[in-house]
Amino acid sequence: MMRPFGRFSLSPGDDSHQLPSRHESLRLSVDPRSQRNPSEPEMDDLVVGSWLVQAGVITADQLIKAVRHGQERGVTLRDALIELRFLPSGVSMPGGQLEHNSRVAPIEQGTGGLGGFLGNLFGGGARPQAENPPMQAQGFASTTGFEIPRNPLPSFATSGRTAVPNRANQELHEVEVRQSLREAVEDGDVPDLAEAIFNRAIDCRATDVHFDPRDDDYRVRFRVDGLLHDITTIPYDQAISVVSRIKLLCNMDIVERRQPQDGRISHSYNARRHDLRVSTMPSGYGEKIVVRIHDAIAELIGLNQLGLFEKQATILEKMLRRPNGMILVSGPVGSGKTTTLYSFLGSVNSPYRNVMSIEDPIEYRLDGVNQVQVDSRAEMGFSEGLRAMLRQDPDVIMIGEIRDHETAQIGLRAALTGVLVFSTTHAGDASTTISNLHNFNVPSFMLAGGLIGIVGQRLVRKVCPYCRTQQNPDRVKWQTLGLPEDEAESAQVVYGQGCPACFHTGYLGRTGAFEILEIDEEIRELIMRKSPKDQIRQAAEARGMQTLKTSVADLVRGGITSLDEALRITP
Incomplete structure (x- = not known):
C-alpha cells in the first residue's frame, strides 16, 4: 500500500x-x-x-x-x-x-x-x-x-491542458552549441542548464549573457571582447523555467513579467566568486534577461597595464600628482571607463589620504578606500552622496558617473576647493565632453577652473597571437585611418585567421586606446568662451595631443590590432 x-x-x-x-x-x-x-x-x-x-x-x-x-x-x-x-x-x-x-x-x-x-x-x-x-x-x-501576490492567479487547468505553455512537445532545435550546454539542454535539468550557461560564459571570457525570447525558443548569446556571439537556443518551455529560476535566485518577483527588474546572484566557479548582475525587460515574446558577469576577486589593472603610450602615461601621471582638480574619463558604454577610474584610485591610494568613492554599483572592494553605494530607495543618489562626502574631510573622491547638472556642479566645486576628483561621462571624445558639460548648464568659470584633464578612450580587440598572420594593407582602409599613403606599399598589417583559442574570431583580449586632453591656459580660455568642440580639438592637436584615431593607428602599426578593428572603433 x-x-x-x-x-x-x-x-x-x-x-x-x-x-x-x-x-x-x-x-x-x-x-x-x-x-x-x-x-x-x-x-x-x-x-x-x-x-x-x-x-x-x-x-x-x-x-x-x-x-x-x-x-x-x-x-x-x-x-x-x-x-x-x-x-x-x-x-x-x-x-x-x-x-x-x-x-x-x-x-x-x-x-x-x-x-x-x-x-x-x-x-x-x-x-x-x-x-x-x-x-x-x-x-x-x-x-x-x-x-x-494578492492579485488573482490564473486558472491552472482547462479541458485537460497542461499548465505550462503549449511548447512542451517542441524538439530541441539543431543548433551549434558547446557540448556542455547541449547535454544540459537535452537533459532538461534547469539548475544544471543555468549553471552550465554561466560557467561556459566565464570560460569564454564573456562579460554579458543575453537570453533573447523569440517565437518558439530563446536565443542565448555571449558578449566576448565587446561583440555578441550566438551560442545556443533553448526550447521555449525550458527557457521559461531557466528565466524563472534566475529570477528566483536573485530575489526578484517571479510573478511580475510586465515591469523591468534588477537583481544579483553570487556564483562560484573554479574556486572563484563571480557577481552576476541580472536585468529583466518585458518584450513582445517574453522576458529578455541580460546577465552581467563580474569577477569579484579580479586583480585591478595598474596605469602601466591600461595600454597608454609613453607620452600619454607621463601626462596622466602628472595630472594624478595634482592636489586638486577634476579628471574626467569619457567614452561610450563598455569602453573600460570604470577600469581606468580604479587604476586612478590605485595610484593615489595612500594611508596619508582620505580616499572616498560613490559608485553604482561598487565594482571592486579596495582596501583603504571608503566606498559608498548609491541607493535610490534611501534617496541617496550621486549628488546626495557627494554632498555628504564633502563633510567627511576627503582628499580624493571618485564619482562613478556624472549624470546631471547637480552632480557636475558639486564635483567641480569640490575640485576648486582642494579635492582631487575623478569621474566618468558618456561622450565620443575628450572635446565633446566639454560641450556636454556646457549642456548641463555648468558655469564656464567652474569648468575652466576645475578641470585639469579629460581622458577619452575605447577598447580595441587584439589580434589573436595563435592564428595571427600578416598581409599588405588595403590602401583605401589605410588612408581612411589617416596613415601616410607612401607607407602603404611597404607596410605589413596583422589579422587573425581564426582558431579554437579565439573562437574563430581572429581576436583574443582587448587593450585601451586613449586621447588625453590636458587643460592648459589656451584650452581654459576656449572653455571660458564656450568655443565649439572642433576648435578645442584643433587647439589640443596643435599642442601635441595624440587623438583616439592616431592612437588606434599606432596600434595597427605596432601589430596589436587589425586594420578592420581600427576602423570599427574609430570615432
Missing part, C-alpha cells in the same frame, strides 16, 4: 510505478483513513506547487516527480522539490495559509495532465463545503523572496 502524501495518495494501478508524461492524467483519490501529521503538507503545498508550474519555476513533470518522491521518502513537497534539485535549498514553501476570503482565483477542474491532477483535488469528496465560497489563497512569501 502506497503511503499517503499529506492527505492525498496516488491511485495504484498497472502503471503505478511509471512516471506519467505531462499529457497523461494523474489519478488522485482522497484517502479518508489518512490523518494529517503536522509535519506533512496540506493541500496548500500542492496549490503552491501548481502555481510554481504556472510561473515557469518548475515543469508539470517535475511537480509530478516531486509528489512521487515525497510519497516514497515521506517528505514534504518543498523538501522533495529541493532534494530533486528542482528548487534551490533555502526556499520556504508557505503552509497553513489558505483561507476562504482572500483574492486568488479558484483552481478549475480538468480531465487530464496537470490540469486533471490539480482539478481532481476538488473532486471526489475533496471539494470545500458547498456553503463556503471557492477556496482562495492569501499572499505568500518565502525566505528567498518569491511571492504569490
Whole structure:
C-alpha cells in the first residue's frame, strides 16, 4: 500500500510505478483513513506547487516527480522539490495559509495532465463545503523572496491542458552549441542548464549573457571582447523555467513579467566568486534577461597595464600628482571607463589620504578606500552622496558617473576647493565632453577652473597571437585611418585567421586606446568662451595631443590590432 502524501495518495494501478508524461492524467483519490501529521503538507503545498508550474519555476513533470518522491521518502513537497534539485535549498514553501476570503482565483477542474491532477483535488469528496465560497489563497512569501501576490492567479487547468505553455512537445532545435550546454539542454535539468550557461560564459571570457525570447525558443548569446556571439537556443518551455529560476535566485518577483527588474546572484566557479548582475525587460515574446558577469576577486589593472603610450602615461601621471582638480574619463558604454577610474584610485591610494568613492554599483572592494553605494530607495543618489562626502574631510573622491547638472556642479566645486576628483561621462571624445558639460548648464568659470584633464578612450580587440598572420594593407582602409599613403606599399598589417583559442574570431583580449586632453591656459580660455568642440580639438592637436584615431593607428602599426578593428572603433 502506497503511503499517503499529506492527505492525498496516488491511485495504484498497472502503471503505478511509471512516471506519467505531462499529457497523461494523474489519478488522485482522497484517502479518508489518512490523518494529517503536522509535519506533512496540506493541500496548500500542492496549490503552491501548481502555481510554481504556472510561473515557469518548475515543469508539470517535475511537480509530478516531486509528489512521487515525497510519497516514497515521506517528505514534504518543498523538501522533495529541493532534494530533486528542482528548487534551490533555502526556499520556504508557505503552509497553513489558505483561507476562504482572500483574492486568488479558484483552481478549475480538468480531465487530464496537470490540469486533471490539480482539478481532481476538488473532486471526489475533496471539494470545500458547498456553503463556503471557492477556496482562495492569501499572499505568500518565502525566505528567498518569491511571492504569490494578492492579485488573482490564473486558472491552472482547462479541458485537460497542461499548465505550462503549449511548447512542451517542441524538439530541441539543431543548433551549434558547446557540448556542455547541449547535454544540459537535452537533459532538461534547469539548475544544471543555468549553471552550465554561466560557467561556459566565464570560460569564454564573456562579460554579458543575453537570453533573447523569440517565437518558439530563446536565443542565448555571449558578449566576448565587446561583440555578441550566438551560442545556443533553448526550447521555449525550458527557457521559461531557466528565466524563472534566475529570477528566483536573485530575489526578484517571479510573478511580475510586465515591469523591468534588477537583481544579483553570487556564483562560484573554479574556486572563484563571480557577481552576476541580472536585468529583466518585458518584450513582445517574453522576458529578455541580460546577465552581467563580474569577477569579484579580479586583480585591478595598474596605469602601466591600461595600454597608454609613453607620452600619454607621463601626462596622466602628472595630472594624478595634482592636489586638486577634476579628471574626467569619457567614452561610450563598455569602453573600460570604470577600469581606468580604479587604476586612478590605485595610484593615489595612500594611508596619508582620505580616499572616498560613490559608485553604482561598487565594482571592486579596495582596501583603504571608503566606498559608498548609491541607493535610490534611501534617496541617496550621486549628488546626495557627494554632498555628504564633502563633510567627511576627503582628499580624493571618485564619482562613478556624472549624470546631471547637480552632480557636475558639486564635483567641480569640490575640485576648486582642494579635492582631487575623478569621474566618468558618456561622450565620443575628450572635446565633446566639454560641450556636454556646457549642456548641463555648468558655469564656464567652474569648468575652466576645475578641470585639469579629460581622458577619452575605447577598447580595441587584439589580434589573436595563435592564428595571427600578416598581409599588405588595403590602401583605401589605410588612408581612411589617416596613415601616410607612401607607407602603404611597404607596410605589413596583422589579422587573425581564426582558431579554437579565439573562437574563430581572429581576436583574443582587448587593450585601451586613449586621447588625453590636458587643460592648459589656451584650452581654459576656449572653455571660458564656450568655443565649439572642433576648435578645442584643433587647439589640443596643435599642442601635441595624440587623438583616439592616431592612437588606434599606432596600434595597427605596432601589430596589436587589425586594420578592420581600427576602423570599427574609430570615432
